[in-house]
Amino acid sequence: MVARGITGRTRPTKVKKRENAQKRKRDDVDVEKLEAAVAQLDSKGAYSDFTDLPLSEPTKQGLKASHFAVMTDVQAKAIPLALKGHDILGAAKTGSGKTLAFIVPVLENLYRLQHVGMDAGLGALIISPTRELAIQIFDVLVKLGRLGHMFAAGLVIGGKSLEAERQALTRMNILVGTPGRILQHMSQTVAFNVDDLKMLVLDEADRILDMGFQKDVDAIVEYLPKERQTLLFSATQSKKLSDLARLSLQEPEYVSVHAEDKSATPKSLQQNHIICPLEEKLDTLWSFIQASKKSKILCFFSSAKLVRFVYESFRHMQPGIPLLHIHGRQKQGARLDTTAKFSAAKSSCLFATDVAARGLDFPAVDFVIQVDCPEDADTYIHRVGRTARYNREGRGVVFLAPSEEEGMLKRLEAKKVPVELINVRQKKRQSIKEQLVHMLFKDPALKYLAQKAFVTYTKSVYLQKDKEIFKLKEYDLEAFAASLGLPGAPRIKFLKDDDAKKRKQVSRQELEVSDSSEGEDGGKANEKAKTVRTKYDRMFERQNQDILADHYQKLVKDDDAEGDISTTNGAVQAPAADDDDDFLSVKRRIPAESAFSSSEDEDEGENTGDTTRAARKVVHLEGASQPLIIDSNRREKLLKSKKKLLKLKDKGTKLVFDDEGNAHELYELEDEADFKAKGLPQEQQQKYIEAAREIVQKADVEDKAAARAKRKEKMRKRKEKDRAEMQGNVDAADDEEGVQYEAGDDGEDPLANFRADMGSSDEEAEEQPKQKKAKKWFQSDSEDGDEDEGKGRKRRKGKGGKDARHVDVQEPETLEDMEALAAGLLD
Numbered sequence: 001m002v003a004r005g006i007t008g009r010t011r012p013t014k015v016k017k018r019e020n021a022q023k024r025k026r027d028d029v030d031v032e033k034l035e036a037a038v039a040q041l042d043s044k045g046a047y048s049d050f051t052d053l054p055l056s057e058p059t060k061q062g063l064k065a066s067h068f069a070v071m072t073d074v075q076a077k078a079i080p081l082a083l084k085g086h087d088i089l090g091a092a093k094t095g096s097g098k099t100l101a102f103i104v105p106v107l108e109n110l111y112r113l114q115h116v117g118m119d120a121g122l123g124a125l126i127i128s129p130t131r132e133l134a135i136q137i138f139d140v141l142v143k144l145g146r147l148g149h150m151f152a153a154g155l156v157i158g159g160k161s162l163e164a165e166r167q168a169l170t171r172m173n174i175l176v177g178t179p180g181r182i183l184q185h186m187s188q189t190v191a192f193n194v195d196d197l198k199m200l201v202l203d204e205a206d207r208i209l210d211m212g213f214q215k216d217v218d219a220i221v222e223y224l225p226k227e228r229q230t231l232l233f234s235a236t237q238s239k240k241l242s243d244l245a246r247l248s249l250q251e252p253e254y255v256s257v258h259a260e261d262k263s264a265t266p267k268s269l270q271q272n273h274i275i276c277p278l279e280e281k282l283d284t285l286w287s288f289i290q291a292s293k294k295s296k297i298l299c300f301f302s303s304a305k306l307v308r309f310v311y312e313s314f315r316h317m318q319p320g321i322p323l324l325h326i327h328g329r330q331k332q333g334a335r336l337d338t339t340a341k342f343s344a345a346k347s348s349c350l351f352a353t354d355v356a357a358r359g360l361d362f363p364a365v366d367f368v369i370q371v372d373c374p375e376d377a378d379t380y381i382h383r384v385g386r387t388a389r390y391n392r393e394g395r396g397v398v399f400l401a402p403s404e405e406e407g408m409l410k411r412l413e414a415k416k417v418p419v420e421l422i423n424v425r426q427k428k429r430q431s432i433k434e435q436l437v438h439m440l441f442k443d444p445a446l447k448y449l450a451q452k453a454f455v456t457y458t459k460s461v462y463l464q465k466d467k468e469i470f471k472l473k474e475y476d477l478e479a480f481a482a483s484l485g486l487p488g489a490p491r492i493k494f495l496k497d498d499d500a501k502k503r504k505q506v507s508r509q510e511l512e513v514s515d516s517s518e519g520e521d522g523g524k525a526n527e528k529a530k531t532v533r534t535k536y537d538r539m540f541e542r543q544n545q546d547i548l549a550d551h552y553q554k555l556v557k558d559d560d561a562e563g564d565i566s567t568t569n570g571a572v573q574a575p576a577a578d579d580d581d582d583f584l585s586v587k588r589r590i591p592a593e594s595a596f597s598s599s600e601d602e603d604e605g606e607n608t609g610d611t612t613r614a615a616r617k618v619v620h621l622e623g624a625s626q627p628l629i630i631d632s633n634r635r636e637k638l639l640k641s642k643k644k645l646l647k648l649k650d651k652g653t654k655l656v657f658d659d660e661g662n663a664h665e666l667y668e669l670e671d672e673a674d675f676k677a678k679g680l681p682q683e684q685q686q687k688y689i690e691a692a693r694e695i696v697q698k699a700d701v702e703d704k705a706a707a708r709a710k711r712k713e714k715m716r717k718r719k720e721k722d723r724a725e726m727q728g729n730v731d732a733a734d735d736e737e738g739v740q741y742e743a744g745d746d747g748e749d750p751l752a753n754f755r756a757d758m759g760s761s762d763e764e765a766e767e768q769p770k771q772k773k774a775k776k777w778f779q780s781d782s783e784d785g786d787e788d789e790g791k792g793r794k795r796r797k798g799k800g801g802k803d804a805r806h807v808d809v810q811e812p813e814t815l816e817d818m819e820a821l822a823a824g825l826l827d
């Protein structure tokens with residue numbers, strides 16, 4: 001047999017061509033003899049050894065080399081039937097050798113058909129529910145066929161390059177794989193030819209045919225020829241007609257070797273159960289492991305997260321036995337590594353999900369501990385079947401919560417599984433709760449894992465079909481969370497949703513009641529209607545909060561936890577109005593700004609339940625007469641801004657100092673007695689006004705004289721300057737020949753006009769450069785915009801000299817100026 005390991009497990013053949021040809025000749029002779037022998041075979045005969053059966057030389061050699069001599073019951077019954085080409089529905093206890101019961105017929109039937117070589121195509125397809133089991137089957141196939149068989153066998157389980165598998169698939173005669181990957185190749189690999197398939201085998205058939213694989217398996221079967229032999233094997237076989245129809249079984253033979261047995265599990269298996277509340281599971285498991293450090297233990301949990309949490313936390317506590325873990329979310333390499341390690345180990349503890357429950361043949365497992373209750377009796381049987389295999393001894397212990405006991409035992413009894421109650425020695429039970437709390441406190445990742453473990457466990461229980469066993473309300477989830485080291489039970493969305501749905505129903509019913517009883521009890525009904533979810537409830541429901549972040553935990557008051565717990569206790573409660581208030585009244589922390597506050601005091605007494613009032617605070621500012629009340633976010637921010645705070649402080653007062661250096665306010669009130677001694681108030685007022693007027697008049701005369709002197713001086717300077725300029729211009733004109741000033745129509749020099757104006761009035765001449773400014777004062781809006789008129793005025797002025805209506809004025813500076821200006825305008 002050539003095991004062309006599609007997954008890299010290659011065993012190259014170096015048989016020479018000549019030797020091959022000789023072998024084929026020999027095989028042909030063998031096949032003829034074998035066909036005749038099989039035809040003679042009594043399919044229901046009593047055979048005990050493999051040698052009793054008409055098997056090919058290579059198979060015989062393979063069996064011998066693997067030390068398989070005596071057949072197990074299932075092998076003795078199933079192999080003769082299968083050799084004769086019957087479809088088989090085989091059920092036998094765990095560890096009873098079902099694998100050989102289908103591997104031997106596969107090798108033999110294809111051998112007799114000489115379905116071998118590249119051109120033959122796929123002759124047999126073996127489907128397994130898990131990768132690990134597929135690998136195990138492939139190994140048995142290789143082991144048995146390695147001596148002399150010429151088949152090419154392959155393994156397709158995913159996790160490897162699809163392309164590499166494609167290349168090898170076309171040459172395969174026997175293929176082992178998982179449903180998903182097989183279907184992928186059937187639909188995508190063009191050269192994968194299954195048209196001539198002779199045998200289809202389903203190991204753990206009940207699992208492969210159930211909901212999880214239904215679609216894939218149906219699709220695979222569609223690709224296969226109807227004329228084929230089909231073998232189904234499992235420890236827990238269903239005989240559903242619908243399943244048989246789906247697989248086109250033709251008059252199948254039922255091989256149920258242990259159907260008459262008292263027990264559905266191996267006799268060498270000792271089975272017990274203990275009553276263990278959820279919150280005591282980890283303590284009990286830890287104590288058990290501590291007491292069995294030399295054993296090989298396999299522990300089953302209901303979720304991958306729980307497996308990871310227990311593995312990680314127990315590892316931290318150094319149990320003194322090698323720990324391993326396996327679950328479906330691990331990478332293929334890690335899973336294979338773990339199975340190999342556990343198989344090879346003498347003492348070890350493997351934490352696993354049900355991915356390791358079926359078919360895996362770990363040698364010499366001492367204990368199977370079902371820490372989480374299995375979903376049904378079949379799962380129990382498969383799990384516990386990892387020990388006491390092929391007549392070896394083994395022990396199974398299942399932990400049952402008080403609420404699970406009755407239901408589970410009933411199911412086990414119905415399946416003929418004898419389980420005996422034992423007690424845990426309380427003296428030997430160690431509590432690891434404190435250690436877990438400490439570890440979770442130090443390691444947030446572990447805490448997160450614990451939260452996830454809690455949620456997935458709760459979810460798995462919630463989703464269990466058998467409600468006679470799994471009653472979520474009966475578990476103390478708070479205590480369970482505490483036993484994982486968690487400070488409280490994480491809020492669970494599906495419970496919350498469930499709760500919300502129930503609450504909705506309750507409130508709807510209440511509303512209906514209130515509608516019908518309106519008028520009678522309307523007020524009360526309204527009050528009840530208020531208990532419908534608030535926007536905060538809805539807000540929290542919107543979050544993806546399978547697990548809540550810490551700050552949510554703090555924000556969400558205990559009502560949420562109570563909500564969950566109340567569900568578990570069977571009481572459906574609408575949240576109390578107070579709870580909402582609790583959420584709203586999260587106290588605001590106000591930073592102490594010592595630089596600005598001389599004293600601070602919490603105004604707790606003002607807490608009226610209103611958000612802002614609840615956080616009210618009074619701050620006394622230095623230099624402020626009024627205390628500052630902080631009762632809003634805006635005011636809180638104000639405390640941080642020095643600039644804004646300055647505005648709140650009082651303004652300073654201006655002081656004057658007397659000769660002795662004493663400070664006085666600018667306006668100080670006179671002593672009343674002194675004031676009265678000076679006479680009546682009216683007389684004093686009159687006197688004050690007269691004195692003030694005298695001072696003002698005197699000051700006015702002085703001011704006017706000073707202003708006049710200043711003006712005269714200014715005028716004198718200007719005249720001197722103009723005279724000097726005039727003199728300079730004339731000299732320049734005399735010097736420069738050809739430069740003529742253009743005369744007006746009347747022959748006047750334009751500059752002459754200008755000079756004449758200057759000479760006409762000293763005052764006007766003085767203000768000439770300030771014309772524009774003068775205009776500003778007296779020009780009306782209309783004049784300002786009337787450009788044409790201004791031009792016309794200039795024209796008139798240019799032609800006829802000075803405009804009669806035009807008065808050039810200077811900006812008035814004193815009262816006298818104003819008077820002079822007014823007089824000029826009137827003229």
Ligand SMILES: Nc1ncnc2c1ncn2[C@@H]1O[C@H](COP(=O)(O)OP(=O)(O)OP(=O)(O)O)[C@@H](O)[C@H]1O
Nearest residue numbers: 068070071072094095096097098099235359361390
């Ligand atoms: N005829 C035999 N003689 C000796 N050992 C055998 C024989 N048949 C099977 N065994 C051994 O018995 C063990 C269990 O076999 P196998 O895994 O086929 O059991 P199974 O019935 O498929 O169990 P499960 O239901 O758990 O899948 C294996 O270790 C196998 O090597």
